[in-house]
Amino acid sequence: MASEHELVAAIIDVARELTRSVVPPRGAPYFCLDADATYDLRVFDSLSARGIFRKYEFALEIGSGLGGRARWLAARNGCRIVGVDPSLQKVAAAKILNRRAHMDEQVLFQVGRLDCLPLRGRIFTHVWVLDVPADLPLGTIASEAYRVLRSGGYFAFQTGVQLPAARHAVLETLRRAGFVEVEVRETLLADPVDACRIARERLHTRLRARSEPASLAPSAPHDTPQLQIFARRLG
Numbered sequence: 001m002a003s004e005h006e007l008v009a010a011i012i013d014v015a016r017e018l019t020r021s022v023v024p025p026r027g028a029p030y031f032c033l034d035a036d037a038t039y040d041l042r043v044f045d046s047l048s049a050r051g052i053f054r055k056y057e058f059a060l061e062i063g064s065g066l067g068g069r070a071r072w073l074a075a076r077n078g079c080r081i082v083g084v085d086p087s088l089q090k091v092a093a094a095k096i097l098n099r100r101a102h103m104d105e106q107v108l109f110q111v112g113r114l115d116c117l118p119l120r121g122r123i124f125t126h127v128w129v130l131d132v133p134a135d136l137p138l139g140t141i142a143s144e145a146y147r148v149l150r151s152g153g154y155f156a157f158q159t160g161v162q163l164p165a166a167r168h169a170v171l172e173t174l175r176r177a178g179f180v181e182v183e184v185r186e187t188l189l190a191d192p193v194d195a196c197r198i199a200r201e202r203l204h205t206r207l208r209a210r211s212e213p214a215s216l217a218p219s220a221p222h223d224t225p226q227l228q229i230f231a232r233r234l235g
Contacts, residue, residue, distance in 0.1 A: 004087075004089040004090055005089075005093070006207075007207075008066070008093045008096055008097060010203055010206050010207055010210075011033045011066075011097070012097070014031070014199055014206060015029065015033065015199065018198065018199050025041075025193055025195065026076065027071065027073075027074075027075035027076045028041065028068070028072055028196070029071070030068065030199075031195055031196045031198075031199035031200075032072075032196040032199070033199055033200060033203055034065075034066040034067060034097050035065075035066070035068030035069050035072065036065050036066060036068065036131065037069070037131060038192065038200070039189035039192060040189070040192050040193060040196075041069065041072050041192075043187055043189060044069065044072065045076065046185070047073070047156045048077045050126075050154045050156060057078075057079035057080070057126065058079065058080050058081075058082075058123065058124050058125050058126075059073070059079050059080070059081045059124060059128065060081070060083075060117075060119070060127045060128070060145075060148060061073075061082070061083045061084070061127075061128045061129075061130065062084055062128070062141060062145065063084070063085060063130070063131075063132045064083025064084060064094060064109060065083075065090055065094070066090060066097060067083055067094030067095075067097055067098055067107065069128075069130055070107050070109075071097075071098065071107055073128070074103065074106045075103075079106075079126070080107070080108075081107045081108070082108050082109070082119075083107065083109045084109075084110055084111075084112040084114065084117055085109070085111065085112075085114075086112065087111070091111045095109055114136065115144060117147075117148060119148050122147075122149065122151070123150065124149055124153060125150055125152075125153050126149075126153060126154045126155075126156070127148065127149055127153070127156070129141060129145065129157045130156075130157075130158045139173050139176070139177070142174050142177035145177070146177045146178045146233055150233070151234060152232065152234060153232065154230065154231075154232055155174070155179060155230065156228065157170075157174075157228070157229045157230075158228050158229075159226065159227050159229070160226060160227070161224070161225045161226065161227050162227070167227070170229065171184070171229070178233060178235060180231065180233075181230075181231060181232045181234075182229065182231045183230045184227060184228070184229050185227075185230075186225040186226065186227060187226050188226070189226060
């Protein structure tokens with residue numbers, strides 16, 4: 001399995017080569033290879049419809065991985081973002097990619113448990129939880145998200161569509177954490193733009209040539225809807 005260092009080096013090489021002939025999508029200098037997503041990241045644009053984004057807005061991504069989603073959202077919305085991830089290796093890799101993308105002033109990353117965030121309370125205007133493992137302790141995560149949000153702040157959570165009983169349980173978990181104005185919408189995952197698809201294929205080829213199985217997310221069926229759940233902290 002390729003290490004995070006080897007994966008980052010391959011991502012940088014592929015992006016550099018592809019940039020010679022193709023303009024990267026706005027907000028995706030690495031052609032989304034750093035986002036651990038097999039779909040078009042424009043699915044996240046709906047998140048910015050909740051709230052007003054300015055330079056003084058301060059957002060948190062819980063479970064930021066290599067940082068691609070945070071960079072995407074920061075570039076498109078103009079806000080500052082902190083990403084927290086429990087993996088020291090992924091945070092180190094995210095910082096390398098961030099520095100090369102010249103986004104250190106807008107996006108920061110730090111190591112931390114997702115169920116016990118190393119952050120003060122009431123400092124963020126937005127908290128996002130996106131593409132996280134199914135075994136994430138949502139009740140604790142929701143409580144932590146509520147704790148670090150300012151009054152009036154926005155929370156957004158994306159997950160696969162669930163059976164009605166499971167969906168109801170998720171909504172009740174958010175309400176018990178203190179969130180109000182809970183809203184649910186379904187969205188379809190669209191195929192990535194051609195440039196991102198080509199970049200992913202080249203990355204797979206490069207890693208295979210080094211006898212390093214690609215540690216990338218498996219392709220997801222893009223005709224499967226996802227849930228986007230929005231809420232606010234008013235207290």
